[in-house]
Amino acid sequence: MRVPFIKMHGLGNDFVVLDARSEALPPIGPATVAALADRRTGIGCDQLILLEPADTADFRMRIFNSDGSEVEACGNASRAVALLHGRAAQVETAGGLIAVEPTGCGARIDMGVPRFEWDALPLAYAMDTLSMPVGWDGLEAPAAVNVGNPHVVFFVPDAEGVPLDRLGPEIERDPLFPERVNVNVAQVTGPASLHLRVWERGAGLTRACGTGACATTVAAIRRGLIEGRAATVHLPGGPLEIEWSADNRVLMTGPAAESFRGTFDWGDFA
């Protein structure tokens, strides 16, 4: 069975998009996702995105990390999917309903309401999530935020100097995070400006993480580290505009692009 795919990205965080909204695909498992995501023997991506019909929204977006795990949210893929869809839509995700709106060369996404309760992250046990009393080799007192998916955010004086390739996997899999966690290291660079690097759960270091930018902005506002309720978040792949609205919704604006299209043989990856 030949299956069409669309290769897309948001600031270099890249996706294989499978559109099963009008024609169903066979059930997809973690091994197939990981094989397709492999950069040497597959198509290669940070996340695989599967679009399906939905009952209570315009369509459903399922998100899989390159390790095969299915997750709740992906900011950059939401913009890519908005671009592909070509008009405003309500999209069902495992993390909740999001509203997407294309804006020419990208999209604006209403990512929903952030959560800060320890059991919403989730953490293994109760603690303060604004400044968690924990640390890993010099990375101390992160904030925990769930923006559909779980994030910890460390504010540091020099984000580039953090050995995230070493500490990211350790923190991601710490027993404190029963569902693992996305690890953000952020530097405040101005009254409304942040520099951010992210170790993504299930995907490793990526060039950009939309939900990481949302979680980091919300955490910076809660901590009083920036002025107002909006920031430009500079990631290795480029900037995102994030706002935490007065009615408690996280809004993200930024680019997305299609790279190429192709087909693959399902049997080669099943």
Ligand SMILES: N[C@@H](CCC[C@H](N)C(=O)O)C(=O)O
């Ligand atoms: N790249 C994403 C986040 C993808 C999911 C994440 N790795 C997780 O496991 O929660 C983004 O742009 O938000």
